Structures are given as structure tokens and as C-alpha cells.
Amino acid sequence: MTTVELPLAVFVVDDEPPARNRLRDLLDDCADQLPLEIVGEAGNGVEALDKLSAVHADVVLTDIRMPQMDGIELAQHLNKLPRPPVIIFTTAYDSYAVTAFEQRAIDYLLKPVRLGRLFDALTRARAAVPVRSEVLQELTPEPRKHLSIFERGKIVLVPVEQVLFLRAEQKYVTVRTSAHEYLLEESLVALEKEFAARFVRIHRNCLVAKGEIEGFEKVNDEDISEAHWAVKLKGLEELLPISRRQQSIIKQFKGR
Secondary structure: OOOOOOOEEEEEEOOOHHHHHHHHHHHHHHOOOOOEEEEEEEOOHHHHHHHHOOOOOOEEEEEOOOOOOOHHHHHHHHOOOOOOOEEEEEEOOOHHHHHHHHHOOOOEEEOOOOHHHHHHHHHHHOOOOOOOHHHHHOOOOOOOOEEEEEEOOEEEEEEHHHOOEEEEEOOEEEEEOOOOEEEEOOOHHHHHHHOOOOEEEEEOOEEEEHHHEEEEEEEOOOOOOOOEEEEEEOOOOOEEEOOHHHOHHHHHHHOO
């Protein structure tokens, strides 16, 4: 019995309409020899995430430098989907950045994109696997602007600038904003490393936003015989305990 190969579902992301139009034309040319279907397009990473929560894509062709969210961060968030797409970056980057892609076996197309290279990349995509988020993070010194949570079949973006604290609880990390609480399936250690400029550790299981610290209070706990220090964050009633090992931050912040 002969199996029929389904068309490759392709999604295009670029903030420049002429670039998207060129890719669509090239994809139409590729379709003469390679079964594929263009399932959508977007002008930036945020728009792409919204659309790709509802539409499955096997391959996402994305520019790197875009407003609101660049292509590398987009790829990291797309890895949260149950069936993450294979990412092919389209880039005008210099030779140094291209070398970084090649060293990590990440597929890319130099602009202006050529038909032959696009066809080869799409052919390889059938057997490719999504690049791990940790590898993608190595490509850029900049931390993500958003955290992404997959819930109810959709990716929810949480701006990092709105996060008050990150607290590890079993295999999840609680992400707390002034209005909501989310569960994130990432490592607290990795988050501390990525967002070191914004968060400070107050306990082995908790990071707080430096800019949201309102003050410190001595708390008497009925379960233990001695008082302990806790941090008060802006707009949050809950006091977060500070471990003995991390109490140096009290002097650090009071001295500001």
C-alpha cells in the first residue's frame, strides 16, 4: 500500500512585506517539485505566536531582526508547542553570526534568498528536529523579553518586565505578576542566569525583581522559634522569606 506524503505546512515571518512576498513566490516555485502549503504569515514574532497557536506548521521561515520579538526568541517560544515546528532563519547577518549557525547545525538562508537554497532547506526539514531552546539562547547575549506558558492549547506571553518573582515549586516555576500567577516548566537556575540583570536570589527556591523591592521586614513565624527577614515587593501583599545565606541583599539594597 502506497502512503501519500502530506504537503509540508510552511509559515512565513518577516517584518518587511516585500520580503514575505518574495518568500511566497519562491515557495510557489518550490511547490512544483516539493509538496508544500503556505499556512500563514506574520509581521513579527508576537503575531506569529498568536497565529501558530491555532495553525500547525511543519516549518517556520523567520527573519531574525524584527520589532517586538526577534526570530531567535520566537523559536524559543515555539518550542513550547506540543509539536514544535522546524525553524529556518532568513538573515542578512555577517559571517560571524553565520558561523555560529553552522557550528550549532541550525539551518539558515542568507538574504536575498535563492530558490536553490530554499528548496534544499525545505527538503532537509522533513527529517530535521527542532533546535533546543538552550542552543538558541547561546546565539544571543540578550535575554528574552517574554516568558511563555503553554496553557489551554495556546502560548501565553508574559512580559518579563511585569514579573515580580519566580519561585520553584516541584517541577514547575511559579511566575508572579501583580495580576496573575502562571506555572512555567523551566529551570530556576537557568532563569537566574538568563535574567541576572533583573532578578536577585533571596532563597534557594526564589528570585525577585530587583526594581520591585519595596522594603524588608522582620517576621515572627509560629512554626520556628526565631524571627526571619522577608522582602516586600511593590503591589504584592505576600511577604517572601529571605534565607540566611542571602541576607546580604538587605544591606545591599538599603545602601542604595
